[in-house]
Amino acid sequence: MDIILAPWPWYVAGPLITLTMFLLFYFGKRLGISSNLENLCAIGGAGKLVDFFKFDWRSKSWNLMVVLGIAIGGFIASHWLTSSDAVILNPKTIIDLDALGFKNAGAYFLPSEIYSLDAMLSLKGFLILIGAGFLVGFGSRYAGGCTSGHGIVGLSNLEIPSFIAVAGFFIGGLIMTWFIFPYLF
Amino acid sequence: MKNFKFLLIGIFFGIVLTKSEVISWFRIYEMFKFQSFHMYGIIGSAVILGIPLMYLFNKQKIKTNQGVAVKIELREKGLSKNLLGGIIFGLGWALGGACPGPMFALIGKGIIPIVVVLFGAVLGAFAYHGIKHKLPH
Numbered sequence: 001m002d003i004i005l006a007p008w009p010w011y012v013a014g015p016l017i018t019l020t021m022f023l024l025f026y027f028g029k030r031l032g033i034s035s036n037l038e039n040l041c042a043i044g045g046a047g048k049l050v051d052f053f054k055f056d057w058r059s060k061s062w063n064l065m066v067v068l069g070i071a072i073g074g075f076i077a078s079h080w081l082t083s084s085d086a087v088i089l090n091p092k093t094i095i096d097l098d099a100l101g102f103k104n105a106g107a108y109f110l111p112s113e114i115y116s117l118d119a120m121l122s123l124k125g126f127l128i129l130i131g132a133g134f135l136v137g138f139g140s141r142y143a144g145g146c147t148s149g150h151g152i153v154g155l156s157n158l159e160i161p162s163f164i165a166v167a168g169f170f171i172g173g174l175i176m177t178w179f180i181f182p183y184l185f
Numbered sequence: 186m187k188n189f190k191f192l193l194i195g196i197f198f199g200i201v202l203t204k205s206e207v208i209s210w211f212r213i214y215e216m217f218k219f220q221s222f223h224m225y226g227i228i229g230s231a232v233i234l235g236i237p238l239m240y241l242f243n244k245q246k247i248k249t250n251q252g253v254a255v256k257i258e259l260r261e262k263g264l265s266k267n268l269l270g271g272i273i274f275g276l277g278w279a280l281g282g283a284c285p286g287p288m289f290a291l292i293g294k295g296i297i298p299i300v301v302v303l304f305g306a307v308l309g310a311f312a313y314h315g316i317k318h319k320l321p322h
Contacts, residue, residue: 069195133305156235168271
């Protein structure tokens with residue numbers, strides 16, 4: 001049981017993600033999580049404002065079931081399959097984060113400086129959360145995919161657009177982490 | 186219920202994302218700081234195993250449960266859309282430490298602030314389709 005309760009190493013997680021992709025293709029679907037952001041818009045009535053969202057989201061209900069499942073999986077894994085919420089980090093990472101103002105990095109899954117209720121209820125914290133989400137939603141639909149659709153499926157299928165998109169993911173991520181974080185935190 | 190199998194696949198995927206700590210903001214931060222192999226190992230091993238799998242699907246050596254060839258919808262070409270969209274996505278991924286899949290897993294974990302992030306993501310997808318005719322693709 002210890003081996004289940006401890007964090008799973010990359011060489012377990014990577015192949016299991018490939019298995020997820022296989023299962024979806026086996027049932028005739030292409031893994032792609034960010035499409036659900038459009039499905040949620042359509043459910044919310046965005047078709048009244050933007051024609052794109054007039055599609056029948058019920059035809060995408062399989063994908064909404066996948067993300068509902070992910071949430072249930074997140075619940076199961078964190079409540080019943082995890083013994084500690086600490087994340088073991090490279091000491092250098094802890095020092096770097098401390099210099100940015102993140103205390104006790106790795107003590108919990110998420111930094112309290114961003115993901116605590118106090119942070120959420122402050123103006124700056126709220127803008128960081130909603131801004132991060134906005135960039136992810138806007139960028140993933142602009143690029144036509146996120147880490148799953150481009151990063152896993154597209155790269156596996158050797159699709160040129162996915163190589164370009166993943167290069168973009170890294171350019172954006174590096175700019176944020178190395179150049180913007182010192183001004184934000 | 187024909188969609189039940191997709192719920193089960195999602196549950197499995199959510200457990201994998203959570204147990205491998207892909208849903209942790211810290212794992213994304215250390216990836217962009219090149220201070221850990223973890224995320225590179227996960228994405229790298231998934232893709233290295235995925236390449237022969239996709240080859241077999243494309244060659245129709247593996248078929249769907251209906252016995253037909255898999256129809257793989259290819260991603261649209263376009264240097265501007267993939268590169269600019271990718272960069273915008275990357276900025277948000279590093280800031281929030283969560284891409285769309287992990288956002289849902291974190292809701293399951295009971296992290297209330299992630300709802301704000303997900304709301305922002307839905308808003309972002311809406312905004313993109315509202316102004317896409319003005320953007321380079």
